[in-house]
Amino acid sequence: MLTKWQDSIWAILLLPLACFCYDSRDRTPWSKNKTHPVNSQKEIQELFDTSYLGNEVDAIILDDGTPLQVVDVMLLPLNISLQKFQMMRFAFSMGAYHSYVGLLKPKQLTEADITSRWRIDRTALLQFTYYYKMIELLFLSNRFNLSRDCDGKILTIGLGGGTINSFLHQIFPQMNITAVEIDGQMIKMARKWFGLLEDDHQRVIQADGVTFLADSVKKGDSYDAILLDAGGPQLESDFICPHKSFLKKDVLRNIATLLPKHGIFISNALHSSFNNVSSDEDMSKYDKRFQYLIEKFSTVFKYCYRKKADVLNQVVYCLHQTPVPKLRTNIQHFLAENANIISGTHIILNQQ
Incomplete structure (x- = not known):
């Protein structure tokens, strides 16, 4: 219970x-x-x-x-x-x-x-957070190989403290990462307290994510991966994350347009009813609510799936083409094998 x-x-x-x-x-x-x-x-x-x-x-x-x-x-x-x-x-x-x-x-x-x-x-x-799952799913795309010299153009919407951005920037220094965050104070926090670094391979843009997506389509931009972790107030909609503005048809179409055939879209998902989960039966009902996102995203992507990231969060990921099984998609194993060349590398395991 x-x-x-x-x-x-x-x-x-x-x-x-x-x-x-x-x-x-x-x-x-x-x-x-x-x-x-x-x-x-x-x-x-x-x-x-x-x-x-x-x-x-x-x-x-x-x-x-x-x-x-x-x-x-x-x-x-x-x-x-x-x-x-x-x-x-x-x-x-x-x-x-x-x-x-x-x-x-x-x-x-x-x-x-x-x-x-x-x-x-x-x-x-x-390992038991949705950040870990979002990063690991990135390598299901044919564009990304689990190696130190992995490059690729990544757009993240919703910066927070920059957990995902900073990890990718540190472990895969050749990646080209753009983060979009609407809140200026959040950006300042990420820089001051969470060690967010900006250079030729990583930049932060203060902007509304929906507007940025539309402008990027007009410019003819493209990204190999788009990671969405932008939420809203609990009482505003059924889902805290993604924010309801990202579930509109035109916004989803823009996301799909910005991704080439090999691209991947990954979104954190948290339903507003998480406060009501107090039993196994509640958890079963809670889990089924995420199917709504699969149905929404499937209107613009051919393949959409979801994975449970932790007790409450799920991660939804979508592609234009069927993901090809890879031998190396395990971040934990990759970091363990490369610990001698990646300073400070470690994962805190989800085990007793």
């Missing part, structure tokens, strides 16, 4: 592998000497209990008035030494997380360490 969880940050991620704690209260230092090196298992446990439960780094008001918190939290895999913990930074808003990025621990921990100053790890990828 599932339980009501919407008021609990534990359930935002529903972490089966990690102890996830958030507590913004002031804490009592465990050591009088804050520069004292943390070495023993006991000291790490004390530091975890007092300093790293959760640290609110920033509070942001988005352009539309939505409040958003940037929080650093500890993920602790079960049955693994505390010395193996992973610090992650999340953006939370309205009871859900918008983005995440890894943080690189200092070589020597002390209580004086402030996580907001830790370096960013753009390669940290949580």
